[in-house]
Amino acid sequence: MSAEVETMMFTGRERPWHGLGTQVEEAPDSKEALIAAGLDWDVVQRPVFTQDGVKVPGYFANVRQQDGSILGVVTSRYKVVQNRDAFAFTDELLGEGVRYETAGSLMGGRKTWILAKLPTRYIIQGEQILPYLVFSNTHDGSGAIKIAMTPIRVVCNNTLNLALNTADRCWSIHHTGDIAAKLEDARETLFMAEDYMNELGKGFEDLSRKRLTDAAVEEYIQELLPIADDASETTEKNILRLRKDMAARYYDAPDLQGVRKNGYRFINAVSDFATHAAPIRRTKNYQETLFNKTMEGNPLTDKAYRLVMAA
Incomplete structure (x- = not known):
């Protein structure tokens, strides 16, 4: 496994286009995927101290509870989104029976992602295009929560995630404020995803x-x-x-x-x-x-x- 990948799972008989990960026989549900991808761990926040033992006000270390790994230093405004919360979000967003194609951890747990197939299939230009939803998160404070569309052309397994002027394919949520409310607002993702796929069809x-x-x-x-x-x-x-x-x-x-x-x-x-x-x-x-x-x-x-x- 390459240098940046810590843990990962994928489904299918062949390695996916990114060539990474450990194979599982069938696309699992969220509980199975969390374990298979090695994401069944929690992030806790600990105070930050100087070398002299003085507490640094307004800053915390994001620490992986299971092994004590320090994932990053963040401000007190930063709100943790646990890996299980990410799966819970996509479970509720996509509905019962959703199956996860791939999920994993990069850079020692500092970045995680999950990829799930959307239930709708599209025929564009006479070809089957499958829309996937990617939920990526960072635990080191370096980036926002991202939800993105990744359409795959089935016949050749190519990605067709074009940047369109008429519809967005990627949406971000910052780790501050009321995260629960922001995730609630993100439930409009499916409407935005459908809009993107429709506009992609027009673009084609x-x-x-x-x-x-x-x-x-x-x-x-x-x-x-x-x-x-x-x-x-x-x-x-x-x-x-x-x-x-x-x-x-x-x-x-x-x-x-x-x-x-x-x-x-x-x-x-x-x-x-x-x-x-x-x-x-x-x-x-x-x-x-x-x-x-x-x-x-x-x-x-x-x-x-x-x-x-x-x-």
Whole structure:
């Protein structure tokens, strides 16, 4: 397991697109998922003291109760959201029978997430698109609670979480004030999720009407994967290889052979490249970075979407 992943579970016969985690046979309910993902622990707050034993007013340490790990130092305004509270929220939001596809802990427990499949299935451009809901949380004070949409194109397991001007796909809740009330307000998430999926469908229709010449495809690829004037010979060679890879995903991918040469085909090719292509240099945190981009949006896919729509 890679450096940043502490614990994780996933369902299915094959490893998911992020390549991380421990497999379980069937998608569990919240109680089973909490244990399988290694998230069955609590966060407590302890006073902070200087080296001289003087208490620091207005600050607390978030501590994992089970092993005493210090997850972060926060102000007195910070409200803890326990892992079980996150599962309880998604349980109530999605209703009885919800099953969790993946969940886990990053960076020694400082960041956690759960991903559940929404009950609605969508057919967009004649293809099945499954909407997933990601609930991510931090226990170190570095970020807000985030709830995000991650649509998956079933035929190729690619993510299509485009940044749309007409609908949001990610919503945040800060760890301050009345957290219970904020989570209550977040129950509108399903309405926002449906709005996003409907707008995504319209976006795909617009993309499908954008006919692309081979010259336009080559121009877009060059803009997405530019070569700097001062690039070394090795760097230039590597980027040319990546350009060839992206082009092959547009022209040769089996799942796109029935799709005309248009913007929708190109966005799927870029998404496939962004999700699955091997990087020039694989860092130790590569898979976590890919997973975060999948949750929070991939800049490469978003840029491709803007390029095509601006034409």
